[in-house]
Amino acid sequence: MKLQLSILALVCSLAACVPAKKYNELLEREKSCSEELNKYKASSIENEGKAKDLQVAVDQLRKDVINLKKDTLELGSNLRFLQSQYDMMVAQNEAYEQKLDQLRMKGAKESATYQADIDSKNQELQRKEDALKNLESELIAKEKLLLEREERLTELEEMIKRKDDAMKQLKTRVSAALKGFENKGLTVVEKDGKIYVSLEAKLLFASGSTSVEAEGKKALVDLSKVLENEKDLEVIVEGHTDTDKLASASHPKNNWELSVLRATAVVEIMIANSKMNPAQLMAAGRSEFHPVDVKDKAKNRRIEVIISPNLNELYKILEGK
Structure with missing residues (x-):
């Protein structure tokens, strides 16, 4: 918010030397970028929270299955013990009845x-028999619960594996589509279940510019063509800069604005040149605060396209829907 107020104040101070139409366009674009950035930041935080909650839920289910198996084994042991006690009591009872006949x-x-x-x-025998029946009922209930938890865990693990396999296959397709740019500042990496496509600024932009160069545009079009039929993904486009400060009276005026405008320019190209659903895309600016190499500024000036799976279906299983 402070950044937006600062930008607004500076824009207002320059309004006298900028044509009214151009000023209004810049102001509207700044407002749009800010609203979209806030929206997608919230979405990114929510998805990261969902992924963490999902892992916690899966771990808890695994613990529950282990505990239920332990309880089942213990109940089975108790059942066998009570059965032997019951059989012994029956034999003793028969012996006493025989002796009673003799003593009459x-x-x-x-x-x-x-x-x-x-x-x-006989009373003790009845108590043992009642306890045995109760234990059998409890054992049946535990076994049913164990089966349900195991089925649920299996379903979750299979879905997670399918998503992981799908991301690996997608990474292979993305790498193949962008192979021609491997030595031109583009890398494709799979990490933590996500695909990171990193494009150095030299491939996309001239110095200080927010307009994508022709070769960079080709790489973005090739990438968007691979992603356009993937409906179960979320794509975050992050702009990054180096630590060199901008001192410009026009837009972009600082590294925050530069990173956001570059990310927005990339998103616009991907949407305009593919059938990608705009709702799957988010543009964000990181400015200079997430460097990959403190000794190499060129590597820090980059665009990162982060491709992650949608976890909503997994949450439906956890919630029993």
């Missing part, structure tokens, strides 16, 4: 004692 001949007193003992054993 010896007198009612001893018979009553054994009958009370049998009743007590």
Whole structure:
């Protein structure tokens, strides 16, 4: 916001020496760039948060599956133990009943004692049987929950693998399409599930300019043609500058503005020369604050096209939709 106010103040101070029509066009373009930058910054932060939340959810599901397997093994062990206790009680009960029959001949007193003992054993046996049934029900519920979690985890892992495989294949196609520019300041790298296409400024722009040169335009057109049929992607175009300060009375007046206007120029070319959906694209300026080589200013003057998968489908699975 401070940057926008500064730019607005400076533009106002120069209004006297700039034709009204040109001034209004510059002011409108600055406003549009600022609104679009704020919109896409928010989108980028939200997607990064989603990716982190997704990884946390997958890790939690893995932990849940491990715990459920542990609980299932423990319940199975308890079930077998109670079954052996139950069988032993049944055998003891049968033995007591046999002995009771023998003692009935010896007198009612001893018979009553054994009958009370049998009743007590029967009650204990019933408690064991009830506990056994409860444990069996709990085991069935745990096994069902374990199966559901494993299926959900498998579905997530398969979808993540498909997205990773799709990004690897896309990286191969992008590299092939831009092979002719490999030694002209263009690199293609896959990192953290995203594809980074870096184009040095010398390939795209003259010094201090925001107009894309012919050879740079060809590279952008080739890239956009590869991406135009990929509907499940988000593309961020970032402008970067070196640390040399701009001191111009006209636009661009500083490195922030230069980086944003260059990113916007790249986005306009990609949209104009392909069937890409503008909603998938975001233009952003990083100015001089994300250098790749502090010793080589030329490498820092660049455009980075960051291609990342849309994670909305994964979140639908996590939310049970």
